[in-house]
Each structure stands twice: as C-alpha cells, then as structure tokens.
Amino acid sequence: xxxxxxxxxxxxxxxxxxxxxxxxxxxxxxxxxxxxxxxxxxxxxxxxxxxxxxxxxxxxxxxxxxxxxxxxxxxxxxxxxxxxxxxxxxxxxxxxxxxxxxxxxxxxxxxxxxxxxxxxxxxxxxxxxxxxxxxxxxxxxxxxxxxxxxxxxxxxxxxxxxxxxxxxxxxxxxxxxxxxxxxxxxxxxxxxxxxxxxxxxxxxxxxxxx
Numbered sequence: 001x002x003x004x005x006x007x008x009x010x011x012x013x014x015x016x017x018x019x020x021x022x023x024x025x026x027x028x029x030x031x032x033x034x035x036x037x038x039x040x041x042x043x044x045x046x047x048x049x050x051x052x053x054x055x056x057x058x059x060x061x062x063x064x065x066x067x068x069x070x071x072x073x074x075x076x077x078x079x080x081x082x083x084x085x086x087x088x089x090x091x092x093x094x095x096x097x098x099x100x101x102x103x104x105x106x107x108x109x110x111x112x113x114x115x116x117x118x119x120x121x122x123x124x125x126x127x128x129x130x131x132x133x134x135x136x137x138x139x140x141x142x143x144x145x146x147x148x149x150x151x152x153x154x155x156x157x158x159x160x161x162x163x164x165x166x167x168x169x170x171x172x173x174x175x176x177x178x179x180x181x182x183x184x185x186x187x188x189x190x191x192x193x194x195x196x197x198x199x200x201x202x203x204x205x206x207x208x209x210x
Contacts, residue, residue, distance in 0.1 A: 001133070002059045003075060004030040008047030008151075009066045011037045016179040017066040024064065027075035034143075043143055045151040048127060050143040058135035063155075065128030068112075069177040078131045078169070087165035088137055091116075091176060092126025093152070096206045103153075103198035115173030122168045123205055124156040129176060137164045153201040160208040 005028050009017045021031055032054070034047030043050060048063045060079055064070065081089045092112035094103075101107060110116045112129045137159060145154045159166060 001057075002030065002055070003028040003062070003079070004032065004051065004055065004059050005062045005064050006032050006034070006048040006051045007064050007066055008034045008036060008043065008045050008050075010035070013066045013181075016181065019179060020064065020066050020068055020070070023068075023070045023072075024062075024075070027070075027072070028062065042148075044148040045127070046143045046145055046148065046154060048143075048151065049139065049155070052134065052138060052140045052143070055134065058133060060131060061134055062131040063127045063151075067179045067181050068128055069179060071175055071177075074176070081167070081169050082131060082133060085165075085167045086136070087167055088125060088130065088132040088159060089167050089169050090122070090125030090127075090131075091129040091169055091171050093122040093166065093168050094124040094202075095120070096123040096202055096209075099203050099206055101199065101202070103195050103202045107202070110168045112171070112176045113173070113178050115171075116168070117170040117172070118168065119170040120168055122166050123160070123209060124152050124202070125166050125168075127151045127155050130155070137162065147197065147201065150198055150201065153198055153205070157201055157205050157208075160205045 005024055032051035034050045036042045093110055095108040097107050112126055139158045142154050142158050147154050
C-alpha cells in the first residue's frame, strides 16, 4: 500500500514546514500540504485530513504537524505497530477520565515529546503523530468539520462513533523533535484557557465509549 502524509499549514510556518517535509520525504510516497493561506477555505488543523478523499484504494495515512521533525525510522516503526495492533496508532494523546473535566488539564496525557514508554489504549490521539490504514478507518469528511483548531477531538469523536480503537505507542523522549514556535501562535496557546467546546466534545467521546 502507498504511504501518504497529510499536513496543514499557515503563513509564518514556511521554514518549519520545510524542515518537517525534509524529515519525511524519503520515508513516504506522497506528501499533501493544505495551505490555509492560499486555499479558498481555512480548515485550520483539519486540513491535514483533506487529502483522504483523493485515494480510492487503501493506504497508510500519516497525519503530521508542520512544527515537528520526524525521526528517520518514524514511518517504518509506525507501520509495524499499525500491523501489530490492527488499529489507529499515535504517539500523543489523552485517556479521558470522566465527564465535566477540563480537556487540557483534567485527563491523563501522553506527550509525543516526552519519555512515555507505555503502550496503551487512549481515547483522543494527537493528530500530529497519528497513523492508520484507510481500510480500517477512513474519515474522509472530518476535514470539513464545523469545529476548528481541534482536529484531535474531531478525529477521536468520529473514531468513537465507528468503534475504532486508538493505541498510544510507547517511545523514548526526544525521538520526535519540536521546532520552537511562540506559544501564542500554537493551537494550545490560543485555546487552552477557553476550552468549553473541547470539554463538551470530550464528554461526548467519553459517553460513547463508556
């Protein structure tokens, strides 16, 4: 199967995007960049899933972020894990612990940049480090979600509706590297102090799965 990458980007990320692509280009067949500055619709981070609709045959799909540097064995190791666990896999995410909690602070978090050796099932993946086979899960419409700047939850909600498992893959710290960006230019920086909508979607996911 082909190995394809989807990335969403915006103005000001040109250099980090270039470095991200350079870290992936020799590992995959196709890289699709949805540039919210030049496309007719600003899909925010949901744009990383826009390219799913382009493929009629099954592929490995990697959703990536334009501020990360991926290791040279990232794709091969991730595909091995997809085949082993037969589900969606990610190196970042959250296990939801209950209802009426703050999405960012009230659940168990697994960070792709830290040392998290645990491989375990999670509820919400970090879609900058997520991959799956499209013959298992193929959310071709989520790029068009009404919810912007929260693609992790949009993705997780659709996976929960379809009863698809998501595994966090254990990894060493500093395996995936971050390209520093001013926090106010990140989704976390913009959204974590006002996350009522995120809290509601997390509650919906929790209720579907429990």
